[in-house]
Amino acid sequence: MKSPAVNRIPRRGLMFVVSSPSGAGKTTLCNRLLQADPDLSLSVSATTRKPRPGETDGVDYHFIDEDKFLSMRKDGAFLESAKVFDNYYGTPKAQVEEALSSGKDVLFDIDWQGAQQLGEIARDDLVKVFILPPSRDELERRLHKRAQDSAEVVAARMAKADSEISHWAEYDYVVLNYELDESEALLQSILVAERLKRTRQIGLGAKVKAIIEGED
Numbered sequence: 001m002k003s004p005a006v007n008r009i010p011r012r013g014l015m016f017v018v019s020s021p022s023g024a025g026k027t028t029l030c031n032r033l034l035q036a037d038p039d040l041s042l043s044v045s046a047t048t049r050k051p052r053p054g055e056t057d058g059v060d061y062h063f064i065d066e067d068k069f070l071s072m073r074k075d076g077a078f079l080e081s082a083k084v085f086d087n088y089y090g091t092p093k094a095q096v097e098e099a100l101s102s103g104k105d106v107l108f109d110i111d112w113q114g115a116q117q118l119g120e121i122a123r124d125d126l127v128k129v130f131i132l133p134p135s136r137d138e139l140e141r142r143l144h145k146r147a148q149d150s151a152e153v154v155a156a157r158m159a160k161a162d163s164e165i166s167h168w169a170e171y172d173y174v175v176l177n178y179e180l181d182e183s184e185a186l187l188q189s190i191l192v193a194e195r196l197k198r199t200r201q202i203g204l205g206a207k208v209k210a211i212i213e214g215e216d
Ligand SMILES: Nc1nc2c(ncn2[C@@H]2O[C@H](COP(=O)(O)OP(=O)(O)O)[C@@H](O)[C@H]2O)c(=O)[nH]1
Pocket: 019, 020, 021, 022, 023, 027, 045, 046, 049, 080, 081, 082, 084, 089, 090, 091, 109, 110, 111, 112, 113, 114, 115
């Protein structure tokens, strides 16, 4: 789905965080948003997790080893970082700063720990969305359907689901992911409305002045 233009004036970039229990569909939905929206750029995280089949280094994640991760973290290279399912994950600073300064909005597929940390450094620019599965059974079906993790890994992710879901109330928006098309449209609506917030439209004062003075 193509994203509608939003007022065609300069505005502040926003940081769009999408979290969910593993398997609820956030990666699929994020990929759809990115395809539909040239103004949105993905923050590619670094992780010590092994790549899944079909994942590409530098595109889905920067796959690095633990030594490298810990030394980057020590050097302050991450905006936020967390341990999830026994692996380290972190958001490299440089890429986010570059995207925001070039006028793009940045999409983060990160967990609640990362969302909390970003909230401490960029509250006004942050929009947080939590994706829920329609049911526990459907969550388990989706984890199996993805067929990229062992039965053991799927069981571990199901065991963690309740504690992840318990953070839902820390988010600005909650989307129940029944159908992909429907959920994509809901996420797109959130993005458009957030882009239209008066405080983000930094070009609005000049535009209003030009309208009043008949210059446009
Ligand atoms: N805090 C934080 N969490 C991340 C980051 N990158 C990914 N995650 C989260 O780590 C969890 C595991 O991700 P992944 O191994 O790709 O499995 P998924 O849950 O199936 O997407 C998910 O909740 C991701 O949102 C990051 O840079 N920082």
